[in-house]
Amino acid sequence: MRTRIKICGLTHPDTAVAAAQLGVDAVGLVFYERSPRRLSLRCAREIVAALPPFVTVVGLFLDAPAAQVEEVLASVALDVLQFHGAEEHAYCVQFRRPYIKAVPMGGAIDPVAYVRTYPDAAGLLLDSHRLGQAGGSGQAFDWQQVSQDLGRPIVLAGGLHAGNVAAAITATRPWGVDVSSGVEARPGVKDPALMSAFVKEVARVQGGYVE
Numbered sequence: 001m002r003t004r005i006k007i008c009g010l011t012h013p014d015t016a017v018a019a020a021q022l023g024v025d026a027v028g029l030v031f032y033e034r035s036p037r038r039l040s041l042r043c044a045r046e047i048v049a050a051l052p053p054f055v056t057v058v059g060l061f062l063d064a065p066a067a068q069v070e071e072v073l074a075s076v077a078l079d080v081l082q083f084h085g086a087e088e089h090a091y092c093v094q095f096r097r098p099y100i101k102a103v104p105m106g107g108a109i110d111p112v113a114y115v116r117t118y119p120d121a122a123g124l125l126l127d128s129h130r131l132g133q134a135g136g137s138g139q140a141f142d143w144q145q146v147s148q149d150l151g152r153p154i155v156l157a158g159g160l161h162a163g164n165v166a167a168a169i170t171a172t173r174p175w176g177v178d179v180s181s182g183v184e185a186r187p188g189v190k191d192p193a194l195m196s197a198f199v200k201e202v203a204r205v206q207g208g209y210v211e
């Protein structure tokens with residue numbers, strides 16, 4: 001099975017198009033106000049308008065008021081919602097969109113409990129959790145914590161980059177991988193060369209990349 005790739009926290013149409021041309025499956029747009037990658041509605045619309053077909057657009061929210069999510073949905077063509085905070089099941093389903101739920105790994109969290117708590121989630125995004133940091137930290141968690149039979153698509157995130165993504169895929173066999181800071185020149189600014197190296201490395205570990 002091919003490992004899907006999501007690049008999160010794109011902030012400019014040019015780098016979003018570059019990601020699409022590299023063959024990524026999904027791009028993440030951040031609507032969390034305290035993130036260095038947060039987007040205005042106008043900028044988000046410009047990114048979506050620039051993308052070619054068949055690239056999934058994921059909107060990332062963290063404990064946002066429902067009205068704010070609705071405002072974004074009314075204005076930006078999001079395919080999937082990503083909830084990165086303490087959102088409950090009833091909150092997640094009210095938008096009637098496919099969603100993935102972030103699981104904060106690194107402590108005593110059991111991802112199996114999330115499978116039960118979020119029965120409608122299209123997948124679980126396992127991300128590293130550092131006290132005081134909400135996400136996009138660039139920190140990896142212990143991949144040994146990932147059970148391979150959760151019965152739900154798993155997206156592995158947290159501190160991935162071209163130098164460790166092959167080992168991460170080999171260790172956890174996820175449905176997809178998600179990267180943000182590992183392909184950035186600085187917070188909020190994606191580096192096309194780092195994005196390319198990441199995508200090539202994912203393909204290489206699967207024996208699928210031909211230059």
Ligand SMILES: O=C(O)c1ccccc1NCC(=O)[C@H](O)[C@H](O)COP(=O)(O)O
Nearest residue numbers: 008035134135136138157158159180181
């Ligand atoms: O990107 C952010 O600034 C952010 C803020 C708050 C919650 C989550 C955030 N990002 C999450 C992601 O970008 C990814 O889903 C994932 O965690 C990968 O992040 P990274 O470790 O930087 O590769």
